[in-house]
Amino acid sequence: MSEAFPRTPEEIADDYFARRGGILRALTDEVEDFYQACDPEKENLCLYGERNGAWSVELPAEEVPPELPEPCLGVNFARDGMARKDWLALVAVHSDAWLMAVAFFYAVKLDREGRSKLFKQINSLPTLFEVVTGRAKLPPSAKPAGAAGGSKPAGAKRKQDGAMPEGYTGTGSASGSKNPSPGTRQLMPHDVSPMLVGAMAELFWPDDGLWYPVRIERLDPGSRTAKILYLPGLEEEDLDLDDIIRDGHMMLQQPQEPRPF
Structure with a gap:
């Protein structure tokens, strides 16, 4: 195993949470990209959520039995045979089932208390089906959930040049990147604590599909809101972290391992 x-x-x-995001x-x-990837003329395709927060549409694993439970086979075949919203809802249902299968595959050695704790964490967010069908509300697509407004991200408006501050080790730029930096992980509910202040992260903007480097400047644990600074400039934004977590729109920079002397 890798x-x-x-x-x-x-x-x-x-x-x-990473796979779900x-x-x-x-x-x-990114539904248009997903729609185009699910060509009904292709072979049986599966929608995968990856551990790094990415998604992919791929052929199923050739290994039998597979290392992990596999997602629903052939999500592409029904694409043109039903209304798009119904097709997306169907994919969401099967994806919810797959996510639970993977989680409890990993949880096989947990005791009753551990399984209960895991389920409570999973159940803290709405299912994909609830989000896709509107049973759980999504924020306007023109800005990340909880952002302070504006149809474009501050990073896109600034496009400032300059070196990133010390401590930021990602590959992102002020003008945005298509993918989050390697070595980042998705922001999780249990991350929301005073320890988050000063953390480097990357914020996703649905409006342009790009990731922007940010630093978390202040945090209110009670309201679960944060003030973030777009790097390397001076513009700030207030975010509702519960909404950001729900939608998978922030990736945290992992702390670096200390170098040996």
């Missing part, structure tokens, strides 16, 4: 399986309830929940973007913010 990566160790998550083992604790927190690690498994992080994996679930990728699939959610495929079914909402």
